[in-house]
Amino acid sequence: MAGTIKEIARIANVSRGTVDRALNDRPGVNKEVAQRIKEIARSMDYKPNSVAKALASRNRQFVIGVLINSIGNPFFDDVILGIEAARQEIKDFGFQLKMRKMRGYNAKEQLELIKTFVNEGIDAFAITPVSDPMIRDALNEMIADGIHVVCFNLDLVGVNYLAYVGCDYYKSGETLGGMIGYITGGKARLGVIACTNNLEGHRMRVEGCQRVLEKEFPQSEIVEVIEAEDNDEIAYQKTLRMLEERKEINALCFNAGGTRGGLQAVRDLGLEKKLDIFTFDLTPAVIEGIQNGIVKSTVCQQPFTQGYQSIKILFDAVLNDVIPENDHLYTDLSVKIKYNL
Amino acid sequence: MAGTIKEIARIANVSRGTVDRALNDRPGVNKEVAQRIKEIARSMDYKPNSVAKALASRNRQFVIGVLINSIGNPFFDDVILGIEAARQEIKDFGFQLKMRKMRGYNAKEQLELIKTFVNEGIDAFAITPVSDPMIRDALNEMIADGIHVVCFNLDLVGVNYLAYVGCDYYKSGETLGGMIGYITGGKARLGVIACTNNLEGHRMRVEGCQRVLEKEFPQSEIVEVIEAEDNDEIAYQKTLRMLEERKEINALCFNAGGTRGGLQAVRDLGLEKKLDIFTFDLTPAVIEGIQNGIVKSTVCQQPFTQGYQSIKILFDAVLNDVIPENDHLYTDLSVKIKYNL
DNA sequence: ATGAAAGCGCTAACAT
DNA sequence: ATGTTAGCGCTTTCAT
Numbered sequence: 001m002a003g004t005i006k007e008i009a010r011i012a013n014v015s016r017g018t019v020d021r022a023l024n025d026r027p028g029v030n031k032e033v034a035q036r037i038k039e040i041a042r043s044m045d046y047k048p049n050s051v052a053k054a055l056a057s058r059n060r061q062f063v064i065g066v067l068i069n070s071i072g073n074p075f076f077d078d079v080i081l082g083i084e085a086a087r088q089e090i091k092d093f094g095f096q097l098k099m100r101k102m103r104g105y106n107a108k109e110q111l112e113l114i115k116t117f118v119n120e121g122i123d124a125f126a127i128t129p130v131s132d133p134m135i136r137d138a139l140n141e142m143i144a145d146g147i148h149v150v151c152f153n154l155d156l157v158g159v160n161y162l163a164y165v166g167c168d169y170y171k172s173g174e175t176l177g178g179m180i181g182y183i184t185g186g187k188a189r190l191g192v193i194a195c196t197n198n199l200e201g202h203r204m205r206v207e208g209c210q211r212v213l214e215k216e217f218p219q220s221e222i223v224e225v226i227e228a229e230d231n232d233e234i235a236y237q238k239t240l241r242m243l244e245e246r247k248e249i250n251a252l253c254f255n256a257g258g259t260r261g262g263l264q265a266v267r268d269l270g271l272e273k274k275l276d277i278f279t280f281d282l283t284p285a286v287i288e289g290i291q292n293g294i295v296k297s298t299v300c301q302q303p304f305t306q307g308y309q310s311i312k313i314l315f316d317a318v319l320n321d322v323i324p325e326n327d328h329l330y331t332d333l334s335v336k337i338k339y340n341l
Numbered sequence: 342m343a344g345t346i347k348e349i350a351r352i353a354n355v356s357r358g359t360v361d362r363a364l365n366d367r368p369g370v371n372k373e374v375a376q377r378i379k380e381i382a383r384s385m386d387y388k389p390n391s392v393a394k395a396l397a398s399r400n401r402q403f404v405i406g407v408l409i410n411s412i413g414n415p416f417f418d419d420v421i422l423g424i425e426a427a428r429q430e431i432k433d434f435g436f437q438l439k440m441r442k443m444r445g446y447n448a449k450e451q452l453e454l455i456k457t458f459v460n461e462g463i464d465a466f467a468i469t470p471v472s473d474p475m476i477r478d479a480l481n482e483m484i485a486d487g488i489h490v491v492c493f494n495l496d497l498v499g500v501n502y503l504a505y506v507g508c509d510y511y512k513s514g515e516t517l518g519g520m521i522g523y524i525t526g527g528k529a530r531l532g533v534i535a536c537t538n539n540l541e542g543h544r545m546r547v548e549g550c551q552r553v554l555e556k557e558f559p560q561s562e563i564v565e566v567i568e569a570e571d572n573d574e575i576a577y578q579k580t581l582r583m584l585e586e587r588k589e590i591n592a593l594c595f596n597a598g599g600t601r602g603g604l605q606a607v608r609d610l611g612l613e614k615k616l617d618i619f620t621f622d623l624t625p626a627v628i629e630g631i632q633n634g635i636v637k638s639t640v641c642q643q644p645f646t647q648g649y650q651s652i653k654i655l656f657d658a659v660l661n662d663v664i665p666e667n668d669h670l671y672t673d674l675s676v677k678i679k680y681n682l
Numbered sequence: 683a684t685g686a687a688a689g690c691g692c693t694a695a696c697a698t
Numbered sequence: 699a700t701g702t703t704a705g706c707g708c709t710t711t712c713a714t
Binding site for chain 2: 049050051052054055058092093171172174175177178179182183185208212296297299300332333334335336337338339340
């Protein structure tokens with residue numbers, strides 16, 4: 001039984017207020033007294049009761065800001081469900097979520113929104129960061145000001161965040177490569193519809209795939225990589241063009257948004273039966289494609305968990321001063337086919 | 342802002358005690374008054390604060406019993422991790438877990454342990470039930486006595502549980518069938534090492550696999566199904582025998598425990614290269630097999646989540662009277678290959 | 683720098 | 699049947 005502040009106070013012969021101040025490094029307590037109190041706490045293996053803590057500091061509402069790159073990208077629907085689930089769990093602890101959504105990967109636009117959050121005053125922040133030094137610096141500044149930060153879905157090197165919560169993009173590419181090798185019998189002539197080369201994660205995804213094909217399925221090759229910028233219209237046009245120009249292509253993979261457009265191009269060319277098609281994530285277009293048999297398999301990265309865990313980590317940091325032991329929380333990669341959707 | 346008991350009391354012109362009694366259907370409150378109080382609560386969309394609730398009823402310790410079929414089956418290691426994670430989260434709410442482990446699927450033995458739990462007095466119960474009418478009846482009796490029950494990993498029809506938390510075994514079999522078809526190029530002569538025919542789930546697993554092979558890969562067939570009872574030694578002997586007698590077998594799948602033993606038989610016969618091998622779950626033997634390239638793919642069922650969610654559901658039921666909307670919580674089925682372990 | 687006391691929202695024992 | 703009151707463990711304000 002881990003003891004309470006009251007007990008510590010009795011043993012230390014001080015008041016409960018003093019114990020609270022000492023244990024939480026609040027100002028206004030004699031150094032030696034604080035030392036003694038901490039010693040007693042340690043000796044009795046004192047663990048603060050987070051329930052009581054939450055109740056007591058309920059007058060102070062904590063605010064977690066969330067900035068998410070979700071507009072126009074259905075992948076994020078499940079991420080948001082995870083965020084909402086976490087919101088429910090922590091609201092009775094006096095936590096409030098403030099979520100803003102943006103479209104695309106414009107660093108300036110994102111920077112503006114970050115500033116808005118900072119001005120409004122938040123205790124913690126979760127973001128899908130654009131790869132840009134400006135963003136990196138802005139986040140580090142927040143962190144220096146004592147705001148806890150988590151990056152999710154997209155990693156950004158150089159940020160002193162509490163954690164990155166998202167998939168290992170390289171590994172996700174390798175996994176795709178493995179499935180392509182298995183299903184094409186090792187003889188893939190692959191066309192890749194990627195996101196944009198500006199996103200490090202998505203670049204690594206292509207590299208991971210390439211490595212596995214080269215090493216394990218040497219009769220395979222990547223014929224061409226095009227960039228669709230998560231946009232269905234661009235994906236449609238470029239896929240059409242690629243398939244017309246490169247008749248040798250027998251397999252296609254869609255690495256990010258724009259899958260719906262790309263699949264439409266395949267259909268319009270009547271190539272559904274001739275191509276082995278692979279995707280990432282489980283958007284409605286992908287689900288439909290798998291059910292129709294057009295898409296053979298997809299590699300998923302636990303969107304719900306990404307949203308849920310990001311918020312829970314921030315919650316634990318703000319309320320209980322818990323810092324995650326590992327600053328990279330890689331979400332499970334799972335392969336889906338027709339039967340385990 | 343959802344209001345508090347205090348406010349309701351003020352509006353209804355009664356004391357907080359009465360409001361508490363009315364809202365929680367405790368005895369000793371006038372019917373009409375109770376009605377009025379509930380009406381007010383509804384009108385202001387009152388939601389009890391679970392944090393305060395937990396703190397207040399902290400003197401009463403809640404006990405959740407857990408009976409798990411884990412001894413000798415490494416699959417359950419992760420399930421137990423999930424249970425432990427949940428334990429941490431709910432302990433400050435005054436919840437205590439009492440876990441007992443058993444080996445195998447003996448109904449009488451399980452019944453004895455259930456009785457022990459009942460005698461000791463528990464508020465909720467999570468169990469991996471053996472398929473037996475005795476167990477079904479014992480659980481329904483508990484439920485009638487007001488103890489919340491969740492079945493996890495194994496379903497048991499006829500139990501009025503709060504929920505079953507585990508995989509859809511039929512679907513898991515279909516998923517396996519799909520992978521077998523893809524990887525063998527549709528030409529599998531399959532040997533199946535199953536658990537035991539007594540477990541409905543594991544029977545359905547074989548059926549699901551069979552259905553997909555018949556329908557989608559008609560050049561494939563299941564050559565033989567043997568039962569290994571989750572036991573490595575039995576699996577070793579029977580696999581050895583099967584492979585020696587049925588030389589046409591070119592693919593193997595291990596549906597449950599005993600994988601380590603079965604894989605050893607394959608190695609001893611020097612057939613690693615000649616067979617496509619498939620498994621379920623991610624036990625150490627499977628991980629090793631996949632890394633070595635002996636095992637091609639495995640179908641996983643989220644053991645951590647099974648443990649974690651089972652406890653969380655019981656917690657929510659006991660503390661907040663939350664009944665899950667769906668009494669079947671199927672955990673995600675994910676295919677793993679060498680690259681997304 | 684420290685103590686005393688009020689209170690977070692709810693429950694439960696005790697009074698009436 | 700209903701009201702009153704004392705907590706649960708912690709934070710915070712106000713005295714001292």
